[in-house]
Amino acid sequence: xxxxxxxxxxxxxxxxxxxxxxxxxxxxxxxxxxxxxxxxxxxxxxxxxxxxxxxxxxxxxxxxxxxxxxxxxxxxxxxxxxxxxxxxxxxxxxxxxxxxxxxxxxxxxxxxxxxxxxxxxxxxxxxxxxxxxxxxxxxxxxxxxxxxxxxxxxxxxxxxxxxxxxxxxxxxxxxxxxxxxxxxxxxxxxxxxxxxxxxxxxxxxxxxxxxxxxxxxxxxxxxxxxxxxxxxxxxxxxxxxxxxxxxxxxxxxxxxxxxxxxxxxxxxxxxxxxxxxxxxxxxxxxxxxxxxxxxxxxxxxxxxxxxxxxxxxxxxxxxxxxxxxxxxxxxxxx
Numbered sequence: 001x002x003x004x005x006x007x008x009x010x011x012x013x014x015x016x017x018x019x020x021x022x023x024x025x026x027x028x029x030x031x032x033x034x035x036x037x038x039x040x041x042x043x044x045x046x047x048x049x050x051x052x053x054x055x056x057x058x059x060x061x062x063x064x065x066x067x068x069x070x071x072x073x074x075x076x077x078x079x080x081x082x083x084x085x086x087x088x089x090x091x092x093x094x095x096x097x098x099x100x101x102x103x104x105x106x107x108x109x110x111x112x113x114x115x116x117x118x119x120x121x122x123x124x125x126x127x128x129x130x131x132x133x134x135x136x137x138x139x140x141x142x143x144x145x146x147x148x149x150x151x152x153x154x155x156x157x158x159x160x161x162x163x164x165x166x167x168x169x170x171x172x173x174x175x176x177x178x179x180x181x182x183x184x185x186x187x188x189x190x191x192x193x194x195x196x197x198x199x200x201x202x203x204x205x206x207x208x209x210x211x212x213x214x215x216x217x218x219x220x221x222x223x224x225x226x227x228x229x230x231x232x233x234x235x236x237x238x239x240x241x242x243x244x245x246x247x248x249x250x251x252x253x254x255x256x257x258x259x260x261x262x263x264x265x266x267x268x269x270x271x272x273x274x275x276x277x278x279x280x281x282x283x284x285x286x287x288x289x290x291x292x293x294x295x296x297x298x299x300x301x302x303x304x305x306x307x308x309x310x311x312x313x314x315x316x317x318x319x320x321x322x323x324x325x326x327x328x329x330x331x332x333x334x
Contacts, residue, residue, distance in 0.1 A: 011044040061263040062291055075263060079285025081223045082136060085302055086128045088154045096156075096305030098282060099124045099163065103156055103305075115175050116167060121280040121303075122179035123171040125227040125331075126188055127163045128282060128302065132225055133197060142195055144169075166191075178280075181229065185331055199224070201333045205326050209316045213297070215332050216283055224333050225302075226283035230276055230315065231327025241322040242275035243315055244268045245301070245308035266295050266309060277323070279303070281310075283330075 012020070050057040050070035057064055060073035067074070087095035091103070101120040104113040116123060131154065134145035141149070148154050148162035170187040171179050179187070181203035188201040207215065219226050233239025246266035249256045256265055264287070267273065285300035287309075297312040319328045 013041050013044055062261070066261045067291070074290040076288045077285065078217055078220050078288075079300060080132070080220060080225055082132075083284075085225070085282075085284050086131045086135065086154070088156050088159050088305065090156050090305060097307040098128045098302035098305055099159060100156075100305030103160055104163075112164065112167065112173075115173050116163065119175060119178040120163070120167065120173050122184045122227070122229075123163060123167045123173050125280045125282050126171055126184060126191070127159075127166045129188065129225055129227060130166070130191055130195070131162075133195070136223065140195055140197060144191075144195075178278075181327070181329055181331070184227070184280075188331060188333075199333045201331050204329055204332055207325065207329065212316075212330065213312065216299075216330065217286065219333055220283070220286065226330055226333075227280055228283055228330035229280045229328055230278070230310075230318065231323045231329075232278040233322050234324040234327065237278075239277075239322065241318070242277045243310060243318050245274045245276055245303060245310060246270075246295075246298075247272035248298075248309050260293070262292055263289060264292070264295075264298070266298070266311070273308075276303070277318075278327075281308075286312075 050064040050067075055063050056067075057070045058067070058073040060067070060075040062070075062074065064070040084095070084097075086098045088099060090096045090100070101117055101124050104117040104120065105111075106114050106117045108114055130140075131145055131148060133140040134142070134149060135152075144162070144165065147165060148159045150158060167173050170191050171184065172187075173179055185201040185203040191197075192199055192201070204212075204215075216226050216228075230243045233241050244266075246268065247270050249265045249267070249270070250263070251258065255267070255270065268275075281301045281303040283299050283301050287298045287300065289296055289298070295309075295311050299310040299312055299315070301308050301310055315328075319325060
């Protein structure tokens with residue numbers, strides 16, 4: 001659009017610029033009066049791909065010099081309103097990101113605590129869901145949630161007693177298998193009825209990849225965390241194929257590779273990352289990054305009291321190739 005010679009710089013006219021954008025054609029131009037045609041043909045413009053006063057015009061995190069579309073955001077975020085989710089003061093004195101089944105002792109194999117430690121991930125997900133409702137709106141507080149919430153804070157010892165009550169009253173975690181999806185949705189509905197929460201939970205068995213993502217987004221937009229599962233290998237229930245739980249790295253973090261044009265980086269070999277199957281977790285947000293070279297849709301999740309990320313494409317690939325839609329699904333709440 002801009003012509004350079006040894007001595008001059010020739011800018012395009014407004015008409016030439018419009019034509020380059022396919023915003024106007026010759027016949028439309030001819031419908032203008034001659035005086036307006038002359039004005040349009042006489043004005044010159046300086047086409048800009050971005051705002052020169054800003055490093056990141058579209059505020060998507062990618063700086064304009066490395067962004068192929070600096071005027072249009074290529075990154076979208078969706079999540080629950082309270083990014084802290086369910087903070088619990090853990091044994092180290094720090095705030096966790098949701099509950100941790102590992103807090104329950106495993107020394108007595110005949111105890112309920114042992115069952116919760118090994119098979120209680122579904123019960124943890126449901127317990128945290130009920131607490132999130134109570135934390136975001138006092139009308140959902142009740143004598144059950146107040147077992148955990150004291151002065152608007154949650155201590156892990158109070159939380160553990162609360163989870164034991166949820167397990168005894170609603171989820172009834174079985175040894176070996178944990179709580180099946182349909183049973184978990186029934187338990188949640190029983191609690192909703194008690195707490196006066198006007199929602200209905202279900203365990204869909206046939207969501208396609210796009211349908212599941214749509215339902216996850218629908219729930220997050222309504223400020224409802226999403227309990228989902230990465231089921232076991234099927235039919236080899238003791239198979240060892242797993243899904244990565246990534247630790248997210250961003251610019252300025254240790255081991256972030258600044259030579260790559262990526263807003264976030266996820267390394268399965270990072271010692272803080274891990275792998276899992278046969279496990280319930282809770283989705284609290286989604287990052288969609290069209291410019292990422294590898295991880296375009298990342299689920300922000302709570303597991304074992306930590307914040308991780310799951311690549312949605314990897315998760316669905318696992319379902320199609322190693323798992324199944326009965327054990328790898330989600331609690332859909334509407």
